[in-house]
Amino acid sequence: MRLKGRNAIITGGGAGIGEAIVRAFAREGANVVIADLNPTTAQAIADDLNVDGKTISVVECDVSDSGSVEKAVGEAAEHLTSIDTLVNDAGWGRAGKLLDTTEEDWDRMIDINMKGAFLVSKHTLPYLLESGRGNIINMGSVAGVVGVRDRLAYCASKGGIISLTRAIALDYVDQGLRCNSISPGTVNTPWVDRMVAQFPDPEETRKSMVARQPMGRLGEPWEIAEAAVYLASTDSGFITGSNLMIDGGMTMQ
Numbered sequence: 001m002r003l004k005g006r007n008a009i010i011t012g013g014g015a016g017i018g019e020a021i022v023r024a025f026a027r028e029g030a031n032v033v034i035a036d037l038n039p040t041t042a043q044a045i046a047d048d049l050n051v052d053g054k055t056i057s058v059v060e061c062d063v064s065d066s067g068s069v070e071k072a073v074g075e076a077a078e079h080l081t082s083i084d085t086l087v088n089d090a091g092w093g094r095a096g097k098l099l100d101t102t103e104e105d106w107d108r109m110i111d112i113n114m115k116g117a118f119l120v121s122k123h124t125l126p127y128l129l130e131s132g133r134g135n136i137i138n139m140g141s142v143a144g145v146v147g148v149r150d151r152l153a154y155c156a157s158k159g160g161i162i163s164l165t166r167a168i169a170l171d172y173v174d175q176g177l178r179c180n181s182i183s184p185g186t187v188n189t190p191w192v193d194r195m196v197a198q199f200p201d202p203e204e205t206r207k208s209m210v211a212r213q214p215m216g217r218l219g220e221p222w223e224i225a226e227a228a229v230y231l232a233s234t235d236s237g238f239i240t241g242s243n244l245m246i247d248g249g250m251t252m253q
């Protein structure tokens with residue numbers, strides 16, 4: 001149990017990669033609060049996991065809204081008593097180039113993907129520092145590292161979160177806090193299903209996503225979750241400010 005006794009907030013833990021992280025953290029002995037816009041699906045995950053003394057709770061949270069974040073972090077602190085780990089996984093994306101990205105879509109991607117990580121980190125920081133072993137894991141993307149066609153605002157938001165990771169890591173390294181990001185390639189999640197469904201030929205779009213993968217397949221949520229366990233554990237104690245690519249080699253060429 002590599003995370004026994006750790007107390008973690010996981011945003012976006014109600015589906016996809018976040019759900020896989022919640023399940024992996026629970027398996028490794030962490031106490032978890034899932035902070036998600038959709039508390040119903042998150043509660044179903046918590047109910048599934050809350051056996052054998054596991055303590056998984058849910059708070060409703062819109063990471064893009066500072067009032068909602070402040071309330072959710074306060075509730076999470078009551079559930080957990082102390083907080084030493086934060087996973088900023090909540091995210092949202094929509095395809096688009098410069099001319100067909102609306103201002104609303106731009107704002108929503110920046111607000112959820114980038115400002116969300118800023119707000120939740122800011123409100124959780126006092127608890128993380130008080131724990132003496134604070135740890136933040138942000139969800140980046142290959143789109144934050146290389147250009148991905150037709151993902152303009154999403155690329156910008158994920159580039160921002162990778163920079164935010166380094167800034168937080170450097171500012172608080174001397175207070176025992178570590179901050180890293182994980183940048184997945186395309187991963188099989190409900191989001192990818194929704195993204196593919198926006199295109200006129202969803203099956204063809206999915207094939208083209210697979211075709212751009214050197215390994216010839218998409219990633220699976222558990223493959224990202226295992227890296228989050230590593231970054232949250234003392235096994236990675238000498239790693240901070242880094243961005244771990246888990247992309248099946250998508251960015252190696």
Ligand SMILES: NC(=O)c1ccc[n+]([C@@H]2O[C@H](COP(=O)([O-])OP(=O)(O)OC[C@H]3O[C@@H](n4cnc5c(N)ncnc54)[C@H](O)[C@@H]3O)[C@@H](O)[C@H]2O)c1
Nearest residue numbers: 012014015016017037062063090091141186187189190191
């Ligand atoms: N799936 C991929 O291919 C992929 C690739 C690279 C990076 N990522 C990143 O991984 C993260 C998770 O992606 P996913 O594919 O699992 O997504 P998903 O849509 O399957 O799940 C996202 C979860 O976040 C929650 N959420 C959305 N907006 C929220 C908000 N404003 N406040 C709180 N919770 C909110 C949703 O309710 C859901 O439970 C995102 O940050 C995404 O950018 C995904």
